[in-house]
Amino acid sequence: MIRLTRLLQSLGILAAGLTLSAAVTAGTLYRYQDQEGNPVISHTLPQEASQRGYEILTTSGRVIETVPPALTDAQRAAKEAEEQARVAEREKQARQRAADRQLLRTFSHPDDVVRALERKLEQMRSLIELKQGNVVNIRSQIRNEQSRAADAERAGRTIPVEVLHKIQALQQDISETEAEIARQESAISSTVADYEAMADRVEDLTEKQRTKPLPGEMPPESQGGQLPQ
Structure with a gap:
């Protein structure tokens, strides 16, 4: 008997819940615009109307939720582009913070940067001087080979092929070395700007x-003239 009473009570609670749910559903109204743009209030919401946006109302007409229209392809693309831009900006800021941390681990004062630049420029200029010295040596070798070629011509002999090839190779070495010097000199300006x-x-x-x-x-x-006394 007790079990039957409890069963009836459970069924009563379930029935009451279903009745309440049905009442809530029955009391829900949708306000939307039809294809001609006319406002419509209905207990049902057509699929095509939901794409245009709608409002959910109580039976008294109070708005309890507003659902915006579905995005067009252009709007969706614009929204995705905005999100990508925000992500890119966050990543940029993260990279800047990481770079700043590394910079402060290397330099604790701006004068430290200047000292590092001075050392860097000294190395770069030393390398340029070394290459310039190489050019001087190569030119000396070319003059020696040209002298051998001239001696052969004066003696009525054919200039040895290896002499001609060596002169060409040495001239190529000069061109390549001078190009390296020009690149190094150009790099000095960009290095100063970076530092x-x-x-x-x-x-x-x-x-x-x-x-x-x-x-x-x-x-x-x-800078800026004489400091005030």
Whole structure:
């Protein structure tokens, strides 16, 4: 008897829940626009109308939810482009933070950047001087081979083929070495610009000012005229 009573109670609760759910569903209204743009209020929502956006109302007319229209292909593409731009910006900022951390691990003061640049330029200029010395030596070898060729001509002999080939090879060496020197000299300007940017960034991050000038730059105390007494 007790089991039967409990079963009847459970069935009653279930029936009450189903009745309440049905009542809520029956009391839901949808407001949307038909294909002609006319407002429609209905207990049902056509599939094509849902794509245009709609509102869910209570029986008293209160809006409980607004569903926006489905995005067009152009709007969806624009939204994806905006999201990609946001992701790219976040990645850019993350890379900048990582670069800043590495920069501060290397340089604690902007003057440290200037000192590092001075050492770098000294190495680059030493390499240029070395290559320029190589060019001088190669030119000397060319003159020697040309002298051998001239001696052969004066003696009425044919210039040895190996002499001609060697002169051509040495001239090619000069062209390649001079091209390397030109690239190295061009790299000096870009290196100075890179280190100047690093010095400026370290100034911003540490809030410390440079006291050492960059190579070719006026000392900080002499920029902007004489300091007031």
